[in-house]
Amino acid sequence: MATLLHIDSSLNGDNSVSRAVGVTFRAAWEQQHPDGTVIHRDLATDPIPHLDVVTNGAGFAPEGDRTPEQREAWARREKLIEEFETADAVLIGAPMYNWAIPSTLKAWLDHVILGGRTMGGDTVAGKPVTVIASRGGSYAPGTPNEGHDYIEPYLAWVLRDQLKTDLHCIVPELTLARSVPAMKDLIGLSDDSRDRAHEDAKNRAKTLATQLSA
Structure with missing residues (x-):
């Protein structure tokens, strides 16, 4: 059975475009994989702690020498890594x-991201990752904001170039057009x-369903 790891990070709930597009992806995925598994991590409602000295230090300490706090922190990190490694596909809002x-x-x-494993290893190499990179304005060529998109290039560098995943980006733009009066002329776009x-x-x-069942 296929497993999809679905990561949401939008704070906007039902008003979120990245979440709405993710629902479309997930519905199509589940139609193709009715007996599959979806692991959904909503980072807005259940955020993961940022890396701290305890978690970072646990990675450099021999397992038997870790403090109870380090063991707990490392177990959390290990779970997140294993979810990433074992998923057949990953969807990120x-x-x-x-x-x-x-x-x-x-x-x-x-x-x-762990050196010698997900980075520099091959545990996630080739894994299909789909990113929904929504933005309130437009950063397309020819627009005033051209060259100031720090999402798609960054994620491409990390996920494709460093972790060697099979990355596909979906970019809904101008998502604020209906809520910002100055953007009313852009509603159609x-x-x-x-x-x-x-x-x-x-x-x-x-497409992923076809590839994974081949």
Whole structure:
């Protein structure tokens, strides 16, 4: 049975575009894998602690020499890494907050990136990862914000170039057009971008289902 690891990080609940597109992906995935498993981590409602000196130190201490606090911290990190390693596919909602990914998502990445294992090893190499990189404006070529997208390039560097996953990005843009009066003329473009994102999510889930069953 196929397992999907679904990571959400948006704070906007039912108003979140990244969550809505993720629901479309997940629905198509579950249609193809009715007996499969979905591990859903909502980092907004159940955030993961940022790396601290205890967790970091546990990685350098021999297992038998770890303190009780280090053992507890390492067990949490090990669980997150194993979820990543054993999933057949990963779905990540990554909205743009202040030109970067949410800090909760960065915390998850800090836990699952481990030298000699997920990075520099082959435990997640080739794993299909789909990122929904939503943003309130547009950072496309020719726009005033061109060159200031620090989400897709960063995640591509980390997930594709360093962890060697099979990365696919879905980018719904202009998500604030209906709530920001100054963007009212962009509502049509926003709707088009949203619709394309939902279609891309559905097609990506179906494609992965075909690949994984081959």
